[in-house]
Amino acid sequence: MTRVLEPEDRAIVEATQAGLPLVEQPYAAVAEKTGLSEAEVMARLLRMMDEGIIRRIGIVPNHYALGIKHNAMTVWDVADEEVSRLGPLVGALPFVTHCYRRPRREPIWRYNLFAMVHGRSAVVVAEKISTIAELLGDACRAHDVLVSTRILKKTGMRLKSSSDTPKNARKHERKAV
Amino acid sequence: MIDAIDRAIINLLQEGFPVVEHPFAEAGAQLGLASDALIERIGELLASGVATRFGPMYNADRLGGAFCLCAMAVPAERFDEVAATVNAMPEVAHNYERNHALNMWFVLATETEDGIADAVKAIEDATALPVLEFPKLEEYFIGFRVAA
Structure with a gap:
């Protein structure tokens, strides 16, 4: 299901990774930057959305600025035979922004389901964690809540310009990370 | 401070932005805003930091490159020194x-799958501490949306 990005797609990614131009016809502006037509830019964006390369086009609010200042990395030890059924239910909860199955690393780490929970107060976050615990029920044997006590580094991830990374062109079929 | 119109913009545009020739006009119509007013509002939300981004949200996994969550148990007395070593590596995104x-x-975040193992080894060599890898096995991500 993964495919190699075509050079035209890469050009669109590079032209929009800092954002969409704030002009009346933003796709025409991207077309001008990439040398493609407006119609082709729109068609390729829609195709990349269909394929999951683009999650969606829209705005990303700053949680802190909206008063959603509390977050927690909740981690759950869920029975292996149940985790693939329950994981999507946790991921669908409106206050869960990221939800993944990851490997256990015993003895230090028994948890295989990770869910990021956000809320306007610590009390609200605690209530939400209870909601997840109820949803998982007996399939969950233990859980923990890790809050970040300090941001040590936060840099965005950027695609390098294609001339720097010819290797990327052949990379696909990777396992999920 | 953001007002009710800003909240409506954030709530609507988190759900998606149309791919049409005049998308601000189309989205603005749902908000009762002319396209130039919507463009100005979005520009202000970005400039003030209420929004961090406006545009396509790319699935980093699908753009080529590899990603892996990692963790370490760092002794308290070595924490700042190890943090400096880890942060100095360009492969460390957060x-x-x-x-x-x-x-x-x-x-x-590395350009190749092998780059993850190389970065892990480099950190282990530099810190003499083990690095545990937590690659994604399945994604149950639905959306990164909050009510404004």
Whole structure:
């Protein structure tokens, strides 16, 4: 299901990774930057959305600025035979922004389901964690809540310009990370 | 402070932005805003930091490159020194201190799959501490949306 990005797609990614131009016809502006037509830019964006390369086009609010200042990395030890059924239910909860199955690393780490929970107060976050615990029920044997006590580094991830990374062109079929 | 119109913009545009020739006009119509007023509002939300981004949200996994969440148990007396070593690596995209025996959690982003193992080894060699890898096995992500 993964495919190699075509050079035209890469050009669109590079032209929009800092954002969409704030002009009346933003796709025409991207077309001008990439040398493609407006119609082709729109068609390729829609195709990349269909394929999951683009999650969606829209705005990303700053949680802190909206008063959603509390977050927690909740981690759950869920029975292996149940985790693939329950994981999507946790991921669908409106206050869960990221939800993944990851490997256990015993003895230090028994948890295989990770869910990021956000809320306007610590009390609200605690209530939400209870909601997840109820949803998982007996399939969950233990859980923990890790809050970040300090941001040590936060840099965005950027695609390098294609001339720097010819290797990327052949990379696909990777396992999920 | 943001007002009710800003909140409506954030709530609507988190759900998506149309791919049409005049998308601000189309989205603005749902908000009762002319396209130039919507463009101005979005520009202000970005400039003030209420919004961090406006545009396509790319699935980083699908753009080529590899990503892996990693964690380390760092002795308290070595924490700042190890943090400096880890942060100095360009492959480290985010790094957080967390309240657990595994007290340092970071994301590696490399151009190739092998790059993850190389970065892990480089950190282990430089710090003499083990790095645990937590690759995604399944994604249950639905959306990164909040009510404004």
